Each structure stands twice: as structure tokens, then as C-alpha cells.
Amino acid sequence: xxxxxxxxxxxxxxxxxxxxxxxxxxxxxxxxxxxxxxxxxxxxxxxxxxxxxxxxxxxxxxxxxxxxxxxxxxxxxxxxxxxxxxxxxxxxxxxxxxxxxxxxxxxxxxxxxxxxxxxxxxxxxxxxxxxxxxxxxxxxxxxxxxxxxxxxxxxxxxxxxxxxxxxxxxxxxxxxxxxxxxxxxxxxxxxxxxxxxxxxxxxxxxxxxxxxxxxxxxxxxxxxxxxxxxxxxxxxxxxxxxxxxxxxxxxxxxxxxxxxxxxxxxxxxxxxxxxxxxxxxxxxxxxxxxxxxxxxxxxxxxxxxxxxxxxxxxxxxxxxxxxxxxxxxxxxxxxxxxxxxxxxxxx
Amino acid sequence: xxxxxxxxxxxxxxxxxxxxxxxxxxxxxxxxxxxxxxxxxxxxxxxxxxxxxxxxxxxxxxxxxxxxxxxxxxxxxxxxxxxxxxxxxxxxxxxxxxxxxxxxxxxxxxxxxxxxxxxxxxxxxxxxxxxxxxxxxxxxxxxxxxxxxxxxxxxxxxxxxxxxxxxxxxxxxxxxxxxxxxxxxxxxxxxxxxxxxxxxxxxxxxxxxxxxxxxxxxxxxxxxxxxxxxxxxxxxxxxxxxxxxxxxxxxxxxxxxxxxxxxxxxxxxxxxxxxxxxxxxxxxxxxxxxxxxxxxxxxxxxxxxxxxxxxxxxxxxxxxxx
Numbered sequence: 162x163x164x165x166x167x168x169x170x171x172x173x174x175x176x177x178x179x180x181x182x183x184x185x186x187x188x189x190x191x192x193x194x195x196x197x198x199x200x201x202x203x204x205x206x207x208x209x210x211x212x213x214x215x216x217x218x219x220x221x222x223x224x225x226x227x228x229x230x231x232x233x234x235x236x237x238x239x240x241x242x243x244x245x246x247x248x249x250x251x252x253x254x255x256x257x258x259x260x261x262x263x264x265x266x267x268x269x270x271x272x273x274x275x276x277x278x279x280x281x282x283x284x285x286x287x288x289x290x291x292x293x294x295x296x297x298x299x300x301x302x303x304x305x306x307x308x309x310x311x312x313x314x315x316x317x318x319x320x321x322x323x324x325x326x327x328x329x330x331x332x333x334x335x336x337x338x339x340x341x342x343x344x345x346x347x348x349x350x351x352x353x354x355x356x357x358x359x360x361x362x363x364x365x366x367x368x369x370x371x372x373x374x375x376x377x378x379x380x381x382x383x384x385x386x387x388x389x390x391x392x393x394x395x396x397x398x399x400x401x402x403x404x405x406x407x408x409x410x411x412x413x414x415x416x417x418x419x420x421x422x423x424x425x426x427x428x429x430x431x432x433x434x435x436x437x438x439x440x441x442x443x444x445x446x447x448x449x450x451x452x453x454x455x456x457x458x459x460x461x462x463x464x465x466x467x468x469x470x471x472x473x474x475x476x477x478x479x480x481x482x483x484x485x486x487x488x489x490x491x492x493x494x495x496x497x498x499x500x501x502x503x504x505x506x507x508x
Numbered sequence: 509x510x511x512x513x514x515x516x517x518x519x520x521x522x523x524x525x526x527x528x529x530x531x532x533x534x535x536x537x538x539x540x541x542x543x544x545x546x547x548x549x550x551x552x553x554x555x556x557x558x559x560x561x562x563x564x565x566x567x568x569x570x571x572x573x574x575x576x577x578x579x580x581x582x583x584x585x586x587x588x589x590x591x592x593x594x595x596x597x598x599x600x601x602x603x604x605x606x607x608x609x610x611x612x613x614x615x616x617x618x619x620x621x622x623x624x625x626x627x628x629x630x631x632x633x634x635x636x637x638x639x640x641x642x643x644x645x646x647x648x649x650x651x652x653x654x655x656x657x658x659x660x661x662x663x664x665x666x667x668x669x670x671x672x673x674x675x676x677x678x679x680x681x682x683x684x685x686x687x688x689x690x691x692x693x694x695x696x697x698x699x700x701x702x703x704x705x706x707x708x709x710x711x712x713x714x715x716x717x718x719x720x721x722x723x724x725x726x727x728x729x730x731x732x733x734x735x736x737x738x739x740x741x742x743x744x745x746x747x748x749x750x751x752x753x754x755x756x757x758x759x760x761x762x763x764x765x766x767x768x769x770x771x772x773x774x775x776x777x778x779x780x781x782x783x784x785x786x787x788x789x790x791x792x793x794x795x796x797x798x799x800x801x802x803x804x805x806x807x808x809x810x811x812x813x814x815x816x817x818x819x820x821x822x823x824x825x826x827x828x829x830x
Contacts, residue, residue, distance in 0.1 A: 231694055259696040268694055275687035280709045286688075289705075290695045353691075 177360055177393050178205035178228070178266070183241030185220070185227050185417075187464070195464035197223045197236070198417045202491070205361060210387055210394045212408035212425070214401060214440075216461050220417040221397045222271065225363050229268060230258050245361075263290050267359040271366045271397075273346040277338040283349050284334025287323060288316040290356040323352040327382060344375035351382065355390070365397045380407055401444045405429055410497075413437050416462045416472035419491055423498040433500040435480075436473045471503070479504065524791040531787015537780030541773070545594040552588035556744060560584055568763040578765035580749075581756045589749055590769040596745035597777065600661050601727035607665025608726065609672055609719045616676025617711065621684055621703055631677065638670040643732065650738045657740050664729045672718050676711055683710045713792035717785050724781035731774050746770035 185198040198220040205211055213221050226232050228243055230250065243250040245265055250258065270276040278286060292313060321331030327348040338346055347367055354362050364383060368376040384407045387394050396408060404411055404425065411428040413421040413436065421434040432438045442455045459476040462468055468475055474484040483503050491501045525531055544551060553576070560566075566583040569575060577586040619630040646663050653659045683689070684707060692702050733739060734747025735754070749770040753759070758766040 229694060231690060262694050262696055270687050270691055272687060276691045278686075278688040278706055278709070281705070289692065289697070293696045293701075 174206040174208055176204050176206050177246060179242075179244040180204070180228070181242045181244075183224065183227060183243060184239045185223050185232065185236055186239050187235045188237065189235055193465065196417055196467065197464055198227065200241070200491075201412075201414070201417075201419050203412050203419070203422060205393050205395065207360070207393055208387070208391055209410060210384070210396060210408045212404035212411045213395055213397045213414065214399060214404055214411060215414035215420075216399065218461055218464075219414045221414055222365055223417075224414070225268065225365055225395065225397060228363065229262055229266060231262075231268075260294075263354075263359060264294055264357045265359055266361040266363065267354040267357065268363040268365060269347075269350045269354045269367050271369060273350045273367075274338075274343070274370070276350055277346060279338055282335050282337055283341065284317070284320045284324070284336075285313060287320045287334070287349070287353045287356055288313040290353060291316040291319055294357050319356075323356055324349070326355065326386070327352045343371055344378060347371060347375075347379055348382065351379075351386070355386070358390075359392070361393045361395070363395045363397070366399075367396070368398070368400070368403070376403075383407070401440065413440070416467065417464065418472060418488075419499065419501060420473065421498075421500045422491075423500075427498050431498075433494060433498070433505050434473075434502050435477050435504070437500075439478075471501075521791060525787060528787040528790050530783045531790065534780045534783025534785070534787055537776060538784055541594055541777045541780060542598060544591055545598045548591045548595055552585075552591040554585040554588040556584055556588045556592050568758065568761045568766070570763075571765050577769055578763065580752065580763070580766050581758065581761075586749075586766055586769060589744055590746070590773060593744050593746045593749055593770060594773060594777075596657065596743050597727050597730060597747070597773070600657070600664065600730040600745070601723045601777070601781075603661045604664035604668065604726035604730070605719055605723040607662070608668040608722050609715060610669075611666065612669035612672025612718075613676050613711070613715050615669070615673040617680050617703060617707060619673070620677040620680025621699070621707060627677075630673075634670050634673045637667070638674075642667045642729070646729065646733060647736065647738060650733060655738050655740055657743055660730060660733060660739060664726050664733075668722060668725060668729070672715070672722065675714060675718060679711050679714050680707055683707050713788075717789045717792060720781050720785035720788060724778040724785075727774065727777055727781075731770075746773045 181202045182200045183198060183202070184196065184200055186194040186196050188194045201220075201224055203211065213224070215221055223232070223236065227236070227238050228250070230238075232238070238251060241251070245261060248261075250261060253261065277283065317334070320334050324331050324334055329345055329348055329352070333341075333345075338349075341349060351362075351364075351367070354364075362383075367383065368379050371379065380403060383394060383396070386392060396404070398404060408425050411421075411423060411425050412419060413428070413434065415436050421428065421432065421437045428437060429441065432441060436457075439455070439457045442452075443457060445454060446452060457476055462472050462475070468485070470483070470485040470487050471477070471480070471489050474480045477484065481503070487503070489501045489503045489506065491499050492505050493499050494505060525535075560583045562583045566579055567581050569579045569583070571578045575585050575587065577590065580586055580589070615630050615634065619627040619634075646667055649663045650659060653663075689702055689706055692706050697705075730739075730745060731747030731750065734745050735751045737751055737755075739745060739748050739751075741748075747770070750767065753763070753766040753770075
């Protein structure tokens with residue numbers, strides 16, 4: 162069906178993160194719970210870059226926050242399992258979870274502007290993570306021994322090293338966020354995420370509000386760092402071009418459910434879900450200059466008034482009767498390709 | 509607007525503050541008052557507590573060379589009383605304001621940060637305190653306890669925190685929703701750490717401004733209580749001077765020199781505090797000054813001396829219009 166479905170190491174590399182059937186609900190008084198994420202499963206292997214795409218409000222960020230158990234008070238994980246290195250994160254105590262965050266899985270938050278405290282220096286805020294977790298992770302490739310960061314002073318060399326790693330001079334660690342440019346702030350956020358040598362980095366729309374040049378630089382940086390440090394990265398974005406460029410696998414979400422999950426080549430060359438197909442049509446393709454862009458009519462479903470059948474059915478041009486009454490299951494098409502559509506199951 | 513004021517360092521704060529004339533005037537006024545209180549023994553020509561021989565000529569004596577501000581009903585030098593009186597007024601002002609701001613700040617941050625039932629409880633309590641009239645309650649408490657200096661400080665302190673609490677709570681509510689709080693939580697920071705390192709630094713400017721303004725309120729309150737006769741009779745404050753002048757016939761004797769100085773002192777300090785507070789507010793919250801997109805005087809390119817800006821017809825133009 163596909164020419165090169167999965168990069169070779171994507172089948173052999175050890176699985177770091179195994180997410181199975183995670184469902185997140187938001188509860189508010191006097192209203193039925195809103196299902197922001199329903200039964201999402203995916204697997205992240207060592208060194209893999211997974212692209213998580215979908216429209217605004219389809220549950221991407223919610224899913225990522227659920228992985229770290231950082232959902233706002235109203236949000237709760239109703240069911241599912243999140244295995245990280247064989248441990249179920251949902252079964253851990255808050256204390257143990259705090260250990261996993263940053264040392265195991267760290268996150269680059271959406272909007273670097275707001276994720277930095279404006280009245281404290283950038284270096285100080287990077288050191289925060291080091292001091293909090295009490296370890297000075299071994300210097301990368303320099304063979305320095307691991308130390309213990311008891312205070313911010315002891316963490317200073319490592320902070321400088323982290324800043325250098327993302328292309329900011331170590332001498333700028335004493336500056337405040339307002340003295341940084343937008344791109345630098347984003348770099349600083351990445352440096353912060355790498356502070357405790359995590360195995361998985363979640364980058365939640367790391368390039369929003371940046372211009373195309375800086376966007377390219379940041380993505381290149383993420384990609385370089387991934388190869389250098391052997392990181393696994395989940396890249397949350399709504400830019401398919403970005404995904405095509407740097408990701409190995411793609412998870413397309415729609416209205417809180419997985420629409421399609423496959424290797425990047427499969428998604429772009431042989432999309433099976435109508436939503437993925439329309440989404441690709443809505444993006445310019447430089448190799449086919451004559452093609453007009455087609456937008457998908459309608460709006461994503463409201464989470465408190467989900468359609469009874471397939472969530473995409475009201476907007477789907479190929480929907481038939483069954484689509485409106487019965488939600489489709491996630492079907493496995495072949496080796497590494499899943500799609501939730503009744504049309505796929507009929508094939 | 510000029511370059512963004514770096515309010516994160518003291519020198520930056522001073523640079524921003526220096527440009528605010530009213531604020532500087534307020535600071536100078538307050539420093540003068542504090543200086544007077546600190547160096548009272550050196551400045552005062554007489555010891556206000558020293559016994560004086562009273563004769564018919566020296567009660568309510570008008571200002572003269574020996575007594576620059578005249579004497580009161582007990583033939584004591586008014587200027588010396590005025591200078592010494594600043595000590596009590598300022599002491600009460602500062603300590604009571606400190607208590608107020610400490611209580612208000614604590615309640616505000618706790619309510620704002622923890623939310624839920626804690627917040628409901630604390631804020632309803634604040635509302636109750638807010639609607640109880642301060643002065644009658646203060647009078648009752650002081651009357652029931654000993655009217656000593658520390659009791660007055662305490663009473664003013666525990667009655668004046670409500671505004672601070674509401675202010676700090678609202679600021680905390682807005683700060684705690686910021687991304688960097690979530691980021692700190694993700695890093696593994698606990699509630700105490702987040703409050704200390706992420707919330708407080710952003711609430712602090714508000715608290716500083718508020719403290720200065722609360723000082724003036726506390727001084728006014730102290731004067732009011734003293735004027736009503738609810739102060740320690742052994743201490744000497746401006747409010748008490750007014751009380752004595754009022755109850756011992758200075759008015760009918762036409763002895764304006766007894767009434768005017770303490771009144772002037774109170775106005776001086778309160779005005780100084782208010783100007784300083786507003787000046788600090790301008791620096792710490794530049795948004796009060798101008799909208800960042802406003803085309804103010806400062807945004808117009810000023811002409812460099814000696815160079816000429818040519819108009820469309822090659823004529824030198826005087827102004828560069830936007």
C-alpha cells in the first residue's frame with residue numbers, strides 16, 4: 162500500500178511512552194462533562210519525532226497536559242493508561258509524578274512569552290529545574306561527572322551550557338525575558354526543557370507567534386537536538402508543512418479522537434481518513450502549483466454537543482448513513498497505519 | 509515613551525522614579541518629616557516634658573523669639589511639641605501600616621492562590637471587616653483596652669487591611685493563571701515555592717505602593733483617635749495636640765499657633781505619602797501613564813540641533829509632523 166511506511170528504526174527502537182485509550186473530561190457544575198479527548202492511543206519510541214496535528218480545540222494540548230498530569234482542576238483523566246518506561250503514570254503518587262516531570266518527560270509550553278516570569282532572569286528560571294530536582298545532569302559529550310545542584314550558584318555552569326546548546330551565549334543568562342527576542346525566548350524554553358536530560362520532550366506549538374525564518378531555526382534546533390541527545394519529541398502543531406519536514410510519525414486528531422495515525426510518508430502519500438485528505442488539500446503543495454486550496458466547510462464539533470456518530474460526519478463530504486449514528490472504531494490498516502473511518506473498515 | 513524602565517533593580521527603579529516630579533516631592537516631604545522625628549532632641553528648642561512655671565503671661569503666648577510658634581495652655585513651647593509629636597505619628601503610621609499590609613497581603617495571596625473554600629471564607633471575612641465602620645470599632649476597642657501606643661498601632665493595623673487584601677487577591681488571581689506558574693508546577697515546584705518565587709515578585713510592586721498609601725491612612729486614623737481623646741496621655745502626638753487645643757480653649761483664645769502646626773504636620777505627611785505612593789505606582793505600573801500605542805510627545809522625533817528637515821518644496825520646515 163505504501164512505499165516506505167515506517168522508518169527502519171521505528172519498529173525496533175524501544176518504546177518509551179505507551180499511551181492507551183486515554184480519555185479526558187472537563188467537568189463543570191450543572192453541566193454534562195465535556196469530552197475533550199476520547200480514547201487516544203499512540204506509542205512513542207526512542208528517538209522518534211511524533212507530529213500531533215489537528216485544528217485548534219481538538220484536544221492536542223489537553224492530551225499533552227494529561228500525559229504530564231498537569232490538567233487544570235476541572236479536567237480529569239477518566240480512563241486509559243499511560244506507560245512511561247513500563248510505569249503507569251496514572252498510578253503514580255503526586256510525589257513520584259513530580260519526579261517524572263522534567264527528568265523523564267518535559268514540556269516546552271505554548272507561547273514562550275508567557276511561560277517565562279518577566280521579573281526574574283532567564284538563567285535563574287532555568288536553574289530552577291536543576292535545583293528542584295537536585296541533580297546536575299552530566300554535561301553533554303564533555304564527560305564531566307554528575308554533580309548535585311544544591312543552589313543556583315552551583316547550577317550556573319550547567320545553565321550556561323544549556324543556553325549554549327540552544328545557541329544563546331552563556332553570558333546572557335543574567336538577562337530578563339524582555340531583553341530577549343521572541344526566538345530567543347523560545348530557545349530558552351527549549352533549554353529549560355532539556356535541563357534535567359529528559360527522554361521525552363513535548364513541544365507544544367513551539368513556533369506559534371514566530372516568523373517563518375525563526376520558525377525554521379527553532380525546528381532545525383529541535384531536530385538537531387533530537388539527533389544529538391537521542392530525544393523522543395512530540396511536536397504539537399497545526400502546520401502540516403512542519404510535520405512533513407521533521408516528523409517520523411503523525412497523529413491526526415479531530416474533535417478529541419484519533420482520526421489517523423501513521424508514518425509521515427503514509428499520511429502524506431496515502432491518507433485514508435477523509436479529514437486527513439481534506440486537511441492536506443487545504444495546504445499548499447509546491448510540487449503541484451496549479452491546484453487550488455480547498456477549505457473544509459463548517460466548524461469543529463462543540464465538545465458539549467458531540468454528534469452521535471463519527472465526529473467528522475457533519476463536515477464529511479463522503480459521509481453515509483452509518484457515519485451519523487455509529488462512531489467508527491480505530492481500524493488498523495496494515496503494519497503501521499490506523500484510521501477511524503467506516504469507509505476504511507468497508508475496504 | 510522612553511525605553512522600558514527596568515524596574516527589576518533598585519537603580520533602575522530609582523532612574524524611573526527620578527523622572528516623576530510629584531513622586532520625588534512626596535519622597536522629600538516624607539524624608540523631611542522622618543528626619544524631624546529622628547533628630548527631634550537636636551531640633552527642638554525645649555524639652556516638651558520639662559516642667560514649666562506657668563504665669564498669666566506665658567499661657568497661649570503668641571509666637572515670639574523665644575517661642576517661635578508660641579506656647580500652649582500649659583505655657584509649653586508649641587514648636588518643640590510639634591517636633592516631638594512627629595515621632596508618635598510616624599511610628600504609629602509605619603507600624604500600623606506594616607501590620608495592615610502583612611495581614612492584607614497574606615489573606616490576599618492565600619485567598620487568590622488557593623481559591624475554593626479557603627477563598628470564599630477569607631473573602632467573606634474581608635467583606636464583613638470592610639462593612640464594619642472602622643472608627644466606631646476602633647474607638648470601642650481602644651476604650652476597652654488600655655489606650656497605649658501599641659494598642660493604637662494594633663487597632664489601626666487590624667482594621668486597615670481590607671483594601672490591601674482585595675487588591676492583592678485580584679493581582680494573585682491574574683498572576684496564578686499565567687503560563688510560568690504551570691511551568692513551575694511542571695518542573696516540580698510546590699505551592700510555597702510558586703507563591704514565594706513566582707507570585708510574590710509580581711504582587712510586590714502593588715504591595716509597596718499600597719504600603720505607602722496605607723501609612724498615610726494610618727497616620728490619619730491615629731490623629732483621629734487621638735483627637736477623640738483615645739490616645740496614651742503620656743505620649744505626645746499631633747492628634748493629641750489638636751485634642752488639647754480643642755478641649756482647652758485654644759480656639760476661643762484665638763491661639764491659632766497651637767492648632768495650625770499639628771494640622772499642617774498631618775497634611776504634610778499624608779500628602780507626602782500620597783505623592784510618593786502615586787509616583788511609585790507610575791513607575792511600577794507604566795500602563796497607568798500612557799497607552800503603549802499612544803502618540804505622545806515623547807514619540808515624536810526631536811529635531812537634532814543644527815540640522816534642518818526639508819519640507820516637500822525644499823523649504824526648511826520647523827516641525828516634523830506625524
